Amino acid sequence: MFIIAIFLLLLLFAILSFAIKESSWKIATLESLLILILTMVYGILRFTGYNGGFVSSYSYAIDTSIGISFTVGVSALSMALLFLSAVIMFIAIFVSGREKFDRSFYGLMLTTELGLYGLLISRNFLFFYVFWEAIIIPVFMLISIYGGAGKEKAALKFFVYTQIGSVFLLLSILTLFSFYGTANHVFTLNMSKLLDSSFIIKYISGPQPFWTDFLLFGFFFSFLVKMPSFPLHSWLPDAYTSAPYPVSIVLAGAISLMGGYGFFAVLLPIAPVIGSGIAWAIIILGIFSLVYFALVAMFQTDMKRMMAYASAASMGFISISLGIGILSTGYIAYLAVSGGIFQILAHGLIMGLVFSSLYIIRNTSGSQSNLTLSGLFREMPIISTFFLAGIMASLGLPGLAGFIAEASIVLASYQVIGYIIFFIIFGMIITASYHVWTVQKSLNGPYNENLGKLKDGTGMEIAVLSFLFIIILILGIYPSLFYHMILVYVKGVF
Amino acid sequence: MNNIFINPQLTAMYPEIFLGIVAFAMLLMGKRTHNWKIYTSISIIALLISMVLLIRFDSSYVSYYGGAFLISNFGLYFALIMIVSSLYVAFSAGTTLKDNPEVFFATFLFVNVAMIIAAFSMNLIFIFIAFEGVSVGTYILSAYGKTRRNLEASAKYFFTGIIATGFIVLGSSYYYMATGTFNLISGVPEKGPMLIALILLFVGFGFKLALVPMQQWAVDAYDGTSNPVSAYLSSGTKVLAFFILLRVFLVGFSHFYTDVFYLFVIVSIITMTYGNFAALSENNLKRMLAYSSIAQAGYLILVIAVVSGSSSTFAFTVAIFAAMYYSLVYIFMKGGSFLSVSAVRKDKVEVNDLEGIGIKSPLFAVSLSILMLSLAGIPPTAGFFAKYYLFLSLISGNLWWLAVIGILNSAISVFYYLRVITVMFRKNDSNEFNLSSPVMLPLVLAAILTIGLSFVIFYYPQLSSIVYGLGVMGR
Numbered sequence: 016m017f018i019i020a021i022f023l024l025l026l027l028f029a030i031l032s033f034a035i036k037e038s039s040w041k042i043a044t045l046e047s048l049l050i051l052i053l054t055m056v057y058g059i060l061r062f063t064g065y066n067g068g069f070v071s072s073y074s075y076a077i078d079t080s081i082g083i084s085f086t087v088g089v090s091a092l093s094m095a096l097l098f099l100s101a102v103i104m105f106i107a108i109f110v111s112g113r114e115k116f117d118r119s120f121y122g123l124m125l126t127t128e129l130g131l132y133g134l135l136i137s138r139n140f141l142f143f144y145v146f147w148e149a150i151i152i153p154v155f156m157l158i159s160i161y162g163g164a165g166k167e168k169a170a171l172k173f174f175v176y177t178q179i180g181s182v183f184l185l186l187s188i189l190t191l192f193s194f195y196g197t198a199n200h201v202f203t204l205n206m207s208k209l210l211d212s213s214f215i216i217k218y219i220s221g222p223q224p225f226w227t228d229f230l231l232f233g234f235f236f237s238f239l240v241k242m243p244s245f246p247l248h249s250w251l252p253d254a255y256t257s258a259p260y261p262v263s264i265v266l267a268g269a270i271s272l273m274g275g276y277g278f279f280a281v282l283l284p285i286a287p288v289i290g291s292g293i294a295w296a297i298i299i300l301g302i303f304s305l306v307y308f309a310l311v312a313m314f315q316t317d318m319k320r321m322m323a324y325a326s327a328a329s330m331g332f333i334s335i336s337l338g339i340g341i342l343s344t345g346y347i348a349y350l351a352v353s354g355g356i357f358q359i360l361a362h363g364l365i366m367g368l369v370f371s372s373l374y375i376i377r378n379t380s381g382s383q384s385n386l387t388l389s390g391l392f393r394e395m396p397i398i399s400t401f402f403l404a405g406i407m408a409s410l411g412l413p414g415l416a417g418f419i420a421e422a423s424i425v426l427a428s429y430q431v432i433g434y435i436i437f438f439i440i441f442g443m444i445i446t447a448s449y450h451v452w453t454v455q456k457s458l459n460g461p462y463n464e465n466l467g468k469l470k471d472g473t474g475m476e477i478a479v480l481s482f483l484f485i486i487i488l489i490l491g492i493y494p495s496l497f498y499h500m501i502l503v504y505v506k507g508v509f
Numbered sequence: 510m511n512n513i514f515i516n517p518q519l520t521a522m523y524p525e526i527f528l529g530i531v532a533f534a535m536l537l538m539g540k541r542t543h544n545w546k547i548y549t550s551i552s553i554i555a556l557l558i559s560m561v562l563l564i565r566f567d568s569s570y571v572s573y574y575g576g577a578f579l580i581s582n583f584g585l586y587f588a589l590i591m592i593v594s595s596l597y598v599a600f601s602a603g604t605t606l607k608d609n610p611e612v613f614f615a616t617f618l619f620v621n622v623a624m625i626i627a628a629f630s631m632n633l634i635f636i637f638i639a640f641e642g643v644s645v646g647t648y649i650l651s652a653y654g655k656t657r658r659n660l661e662a663s664a665k666y667f668f669t670g671i672i673a674t675g676f677i678v679l680g681s682s683y684y685y686m687a688t689g690t691f692n693l694i695s696g697v698p699e700k701g702p703m704l705i706a707l708i709l710l711f712v713g714f715g716f717k718l719a720l721v722p723m724q725q726w727a728v729d730a731y732d733g734t735s736n737p738v739s740a741y742l743s744s745g746t747k748v749l750a751f752f753i754l755l756r757v758f759l760v761g762f763s764h765f766y767t768d769v770f771y772l773f774v775i776v777s778i779i780t781m782t783y784g785n786f787a788a789l790s791e792n793n794l795k796r797m798l799a800y801s802s803i804a805q806a807g808y809l810i811l812v813i814a815v816v817s818g819s820s821s822t823f824a825f826t827v828a829i830f831a832a833m834y835y836s837l838v839y840i841f842m843k844g845g846s847f848l849s850v851s852a853v854r855k856d857k858v859e860v861n862d863l864e865g866i867g868i869k870s871p872l873f874a875v876s877l878s879i880l881m882l883s884l885a886g887i888p889p890t891a892g893f894f895a896k897y898y899l900f901l902s903l904i905s906g907n908l909w910w911l912a913v914i915g916i917l918n919s920a921i922s923v924f925y926y927l928r929v930i931t932v933m934f935r936k937n938d939s940n941e942f943n944l945s946s947p948v949m950l951p952l953v954l955a956a957i958l959t960i961g962l963s964f965v966i967f968y969y970p971q972l973s974s975i976v977y978g979l980g981v982m983g984r
Contacts, residue, residue, distance in 0.1 A: 080970045119871075141897075145888040152887065159931045160867075167931045171924065178887070178923050182916040185900065186909070193905040196823065229909060 017060070018071045018089055018136055021053050025129045033122035040112045043121035047108045047128070051101040058094050065091060065500045067507030069138070069207075082192065082203035086138040091504035092279055092356055093135040095497050096272050099363040100131040102486065103268035109479050110371045111261035113378045120161055123153040124265070131269055135276065140188045140204040147273065148181050154262070154270060162257040169250075169257035176250040180240030184277075187233030190226060194219050210284040220288055227288060234282055235297070242274030242330045245304040255323035260374035263319065267326045267366035275333045275359040283352065283508055286341045294341040298432065301334030305442035313449040318373060318383045321453065325409060326366050328446060329417070332358045335439065336424045339431050340509075347430045352505045354423030357498055361408075361416035361490060368483050369405035372398050375476060376457075379469050385453055390462030394469035399458045401472075401480045408487050410450040411443060416490035419498065521573060521580055521629070524559040524588075525622045531555040532618035539611035545603040548614040555618060556596050563588055563625070576692045577632035582975035586833060587752045588628035594745035594840040595621050597951065601848055602737040604947045606653065613653055620646035624749050631760070633681045633691040636753055640677070644670050644717070647746055651734040662733025669726040673716035680709030684761070693761040700765075707768060710757060711776075717750035718806045721780040731799040731847070739795065740847035743802045744840040751809050751836060755829075759816055759979060766817040773814045774911065781807025781918045788925045794858045795850055797925060801884060802843055804922060809835060811899060811915060819906030828902035829976035830969065835895040838962055842883045842892055845955025849877050851948045854941045860929060864937035870944050874933040876956035883959045885926040886919050891962035898966075 028046040035042055061070045069088030076084040089097070108124055130150035137143045151174055159170035191209040196202040198218040203209065220227040240247045255263050282289065305328050312324035336355025340348045375398050376391065377383040391399045408415040411422075421443070428436045472480070490496065535548060563585060572579045595617065606613055623642025630636045648670065652663035683706035685691055687698035712723065719727035731739040762769050784804025791797040812835075815828040852873060853862045867874035883892030896919060903912040965972070 077967055078969050080973075083966070145893075148888045148893070152882065155927070156930075156934075160934045167935075170931065171927055174927055175920065175923055179917070179920040182920050185897070186904065186912055186916060189901050189904040189912075190909070193901070196905070226909075 016071070016073065017057050019073065019087060021050065021057060022129070022132050022136065024053070025050055025125065025132055029122055029125035029129050032118060032125050034118075036118060039118040039121050040108075040116070043108050043125065044105070044112070046125065047101070047105040050128070051105045054097055054101040058098060061089070062091065062094055062500055065503055067091075067503045071136075072138075074138075074205075080202065082196075082201075082205070083141050084139055084205070085142065086205055087136050088138040088207075089136055090280075091497075091500040092276070095356065095360045095501060096276055097132065097135050099272060099360050100128060100135070100269045102483065103265060103363055103367045104128040104131075106367050106371050106479065106483060107261040107264040107268070110264070110374055110476065111259075113375070114259070116161065116259075116261075120157070123157050124261070126153040127157070127265060127269070131273075134273065138206045140192070140206055140209060143206065144181070144185055144188060147184065148178075150270070150273070151177050151181075154266070157262045157265075158254060158258045161259045161262070163259065164257065165253065166257045169253035172250045173254040176240055176243075176247070180237035180247070183233035184237035185233075187230045187237075190219075190230050190233070191215075194226065206281075210281060212285045212287040215285055215288045231282075231289060231293060234277070235293070238274045238277035238282070239300070239334075240274075241277065242271065242333065243327055244274075244300050244330065244334055245307050248304075248308075248327055251327055252320055252323055255326075256317065256320050260319075260370065260377065263323075264367055264370040264374070267323070267370055268363040271326060271330060271366075272359050272363055274330065275355070278333060278337050279352065279356055279359075282337065283340070283505075286509070289341050291342060294338040296338075297334045298338035298342075298428075301331040301338065302435070302438045302442070303331075304328065304334065305331030306438060306445070309442050309445040309449070313445060313452075316384050316386050318385055318388075318453060318457065319370075319377075321385075321449070322366070322369055322373065322409075325446065325450070326362070328442065329358070329362050329409070329421075331442070332421060332424050335428060339424070339427050343427065343431045344509075347427045348509060349502060349505050350423050351427035351431075352509075353498060353501045354420050354427065356501045356505070357416075357494065358420035358424065360497060361420045361487070364483065364487050364490070365405060365408040365415075365417055368401060368480065368487065369409055371483070372402040372405055372480060375472050376402065380466050382466070385456045387463060387466070388457040390460045391458050391469075393462045394466070395471045397477055398472045398480075401477075401484060403454055403458060404484050404487075406450045406454050408491075410447045414488070414491045416487045416494070418491060419494045521578065524562040525625050527562060528555055528559050528618050528622045528625075532615040532622070535611050535615045535618070539609065543608065543610060545606050545610035548610045549599060549603040552599050552614045552618060553596060556592050556599065556621065559621070559625070560589060560592050563592075572631065574632075576694060577635050578629050579631040580629055581977075581979075583833075583977070583979050584628040586972075586975060587748070587836070588625045590837050590840060591624045591628065591745050591748055591752075592621060593837075594741070594748065594844060595624075597840065597844055597955075598737050598741040598745065598848075601851075601947050601951045602741075605735045605737055605851075613650065616646050616649045620650070620746075624745070627749055627753060631693050631756070633684060633693065633757070633761070636757065637677055637681060640714070640717070640749075640753060641674060643746055643749060644674070647738075647742060650738050651730060651742065653738065654735050658733045659735065662730045665726055665733075666730040669716065669723075673713045673723070675713075676709050676716075677713030680706045680711075680713055683709060693756065695761075697764055703762070703765060704768060707758075707762060707765065707772065711772060714750060714753050714757060715776070718747060718754065718810070719803050720776050720806055720810065721783045721803070724780070724783070724803050727803060728796055728799040731802075732793065732795045736795075736848055736851045739799075740844040743799070743847060744844040747802065747806065747843075748836045748840060751806070751832070754810065754813060755832060755979060758813055770814055770818040773810050773817065777807050777810045777814055778911075778914055779807075780804070780810070781915065783807075785918050785921045785925075788922070791925070792859050792861070794853075794860050794862070794929075795847070797860060798843075798846055798850075801922065801925070804918065805839065805843070805884070807918070808896070808899060808915060809839075811903065811911065814911065815902045815906045815908060818908060821906055824902050824906035826973050826976055827898055827905060829979060830973045831895065831898035831902055833972060833976070834891075834898060834965060837965070838883070838891040838895045838959065841955040841958045841962070842880050845952050845959070846877065846880045846884065848948070848955075849873070849880070849952045852942050852944060852952075854943050860932055862940055863929065863933050864935045865940050866942055867934035868936065869942060870949075872953065873942075873944060873949060874930075876952045877933065878930045879956040879959055880952075881926040881929050885923045887923075889960070889963060891959050891965070894963055894966050 133146035308328035315321035339351035627639035788800035883890035
């Protein structure tokens with residue numbers, strides 16, 4: 016019930032933010048901070064001594080004849096991502112204090128968080144789908160109302176892409192539902208019951224293999240659009256660039272987790288159904304995304320756009336990890352999949368740090384292009400350091416969170432795909448090179464005097480960014496904090 | 510002693526008789542007063558009373574007049590939602606009337622009489638008469654107003670409408686030739702004339718639902734008439750036409766389901782694709798909404814395709830439930846969006862004329878956004894749940910390819926619905942809006958209902974138990 020209480024509190028906060036006119040930024044920041052603290056308390060209370068499976072299971076039957084019930088359950092996967100979305104939302108709302116946003120901005124931000132929480136705790140496919148779709152609406156509004164140049168086109172592109180993805184998700188859900196109903200004469204939308212590989216093998220892939228392909232196509236398509244993976248990514252650069260910075264933080268940190276969550280919450284339990292051909296296909300897609308996005312990012316001069324591609328590139332690791340998990344068994348599979356889940360968490364936190372420090376740089380200097388920015392260390396030493404830290408974490412520096420995830424995935428991959436990991440390494444090298452290059456151009460070197468005198472970040476900003484950096488650092492040095500429970504969860508699922 | 514007033518055959522007609530008397534009384538009152546407020550309130554009260562009368566009478570599965578009149582909860586449900594759509598439009602119709610409001614509202618009530626009769630008819634002649642009653646009434650309603658555009662719209666509607674009438678009459682006579690009766694429930698008919706009847710009746714009845722290729726009148730008629738009338742044409746009368754299609758083709762042609770299936774699959778695919786693509790490039794707001802309602806009609810008739818194309822009982826139940834639920838939601842989302850056009854003080858409203866309304870009245874913008882999201886089928890609106898049940902019936906009827914086509918279409922439609930939303934939140938101070946309460950109230954009401962009706966799905970067991978009242982044999 017604790018998690019439902021947090022969810023309802025979030026609902027109340029979202030309504031409050033829409034309603035209260037005065038000092039909406041302060042209120043929204045406090046609200047999101049409270050949610051973050053409560054989520055952490057919840058995690059400590061419920062996940063110490065976690066034994067796999069779901070905690071806080073709760074179910075309220077709404078309509079038994081067609082299987083609709085409000086079912087809640089939190090796994091280690093959901094817990095890690097709940098923590099991530101709470102942190103990202105807090106950071107995004109906090110840094111947005113640099114600009115004058117009105118109350119509906121904060122209302123929409125908290126509605127997005129509400130949608131994420133609903134998605135992560137739902138164990139009924141109808142609610143899963145409703146939240147999955149409902150998240151798009153506030154993000155669409157945030158981009159199309161508060162965005163910069165080309166905001167309407169970007170928002171529409173984002174909506175249409177993800178909408179086309181989601182309708183296929185709906186078809187897959189309906190297929191599972193319909194087959195389960197015909198086979199067992201019980202209609203249910205319970206995710207634990209529908210995502211059961213023995214049921215799918217016996218009733219769908221055995222007698223009617225076509226429907227298995229149909230099902231898997233829908234799931235993969237919708238998750239790959241959200242991720243985004245090559246070739247379904249063309250909404251990404253526009254949406255990230257046109258969105259206001261706080262929304263870009265949310266897009267990179269929290270919205271991108273949805274694709275990964277779909278992979279590990281929906282596709283992992285039915286992994287035995289997925290053929291090795293499909294597994295190879297998504298590994299290749301993942302590697303291709305990694306290399307391709309890294310190469311594209313290398314040629315960007317707009318740093319926001321560059322980091323948008325960098326974000327998409329590191330999501331390639333998640334496709335790879337699922338594919339490896341399907342192809343292998345035992346320890347290697349656990350390593351790959353846990354690495355993938357850890358990567359979602361690490362990637363979100365790192366992108367939060369990168370985008371929020373870049374936001375402060377952009378807000379004070381008025382530029383986000385690495386052609387005009389140079390030598391920022393002289394004027395803004397502290398924020399530059401945070402940006403440097405984010406960049407280093409993003410390229411996978413050992414000791415920081417990103418390394419743990421990438422290392423486990425690469426280690427596991429070598430056991431399965433052998434020397435093809437050369438391409439992964441190649442992608443990582445390109446990533447490292449343009450990351451370092453960006454730092455060199457924008458932070459080091461002689462200061463561009465045209466920018467004038469700049470003010471470093473305020474004390475509060477430094478405190479909040481340090482908090483974020485410390486999380487990344489702790490996860491890099493002591494990953495067991497999350498890695499252990501993720502591993503327990505993964506062992507339970509396989 | 511057989512008292513004529515408690516004769517069940519007559520009690521069944523009380524709501525129709527009552528509305529008819531009120532309508533004639535209104536025409537007589539026209540000599541005394543021309544105050545539209547009086548007529549609006551009389552019509553609303555009369556419609557509410559007729560709803561009470563409808564609910565009151567015995568609505569178990571009984572048929573009268575030699576099978577021509579079937580009293581069932583299913584028909585009752587549709588009769589009620591058609592009256593609800595009339596009530597919804599009646600609230601806002603009065604303000605747009607310049608003169609002779611009594612004629613407008615009397616015609617309006619006559620249309621409702623015909624609608625109630627149609628909801629219980631199981632005989633082609635009954636259905637034809639009721640259908641014509643509605644048609645003639647709506648010709649008059651759409652001509653209301655003095656501008657040339659109203660008359661032009663009405664003339665187009667009228668001339669194409671009477672051609673459709675001819676098709677229905679000819680189709681009915683072929684139907685009689687094949688079956689030897691006008692009743693929809695008949696023995697095994699002859700194949701040849703029955704197929705001719707299928708095509709002719711399809712053209713005749715499909716006309717009112719604006720299915721492609723009988724769609725062009727709708728765009729012009731909706732565009733030309735006043736906003737409340739186009740709201741009514743696209744909500745109440747569309748639901749009626751859809752209901753008649755369900756009855757005629759699922760009950761009357763139950764021996765020819767293969768032909769019905771192919772006909773409706775082809776027409777449905779063409780209709781929704783045409784409607785969506787035409788709406789994409791349309792800048793006139795009312796014409797855009799008209800194309801969108803053509804596309805919506807394409808989704809609606811998927812129900813007929815499911816029922817005729819699959820033998821699964823579950824698919825049948827869900828499909829008919831989807832039809833019932835979709836019709837109810839459709840009234841508010843479509844009616845509300847047509848009524849919202851009145852907010853712009855202009856004759857021909859472009860989509861871009863809504864610029865800046867989001868800043869002047871966030872309530873209006875949010876309400877219209879909800880309606881647009883619902884039309885596009887995005888959760889958590891009721892439009893999503895309507896589509897959810899529709900696609901569920903397609904999947905459980907093994908018609909996955911039809912579901913994919915439908916779903917791709919609904920993804921395309923997102924483009925033009927969302928364009929309205931983005932336009933509303935742009936900054937522009939030059940547009941003038943009429944945000945008085947007669948404009949705002951129905952829109953806000955529709956938005957609230959569009960969210961609120963999502964909860965109707967919790968009554969799925971109760972509502973799905975009345976689907977047998979459609980009258981399909983063996984189901």
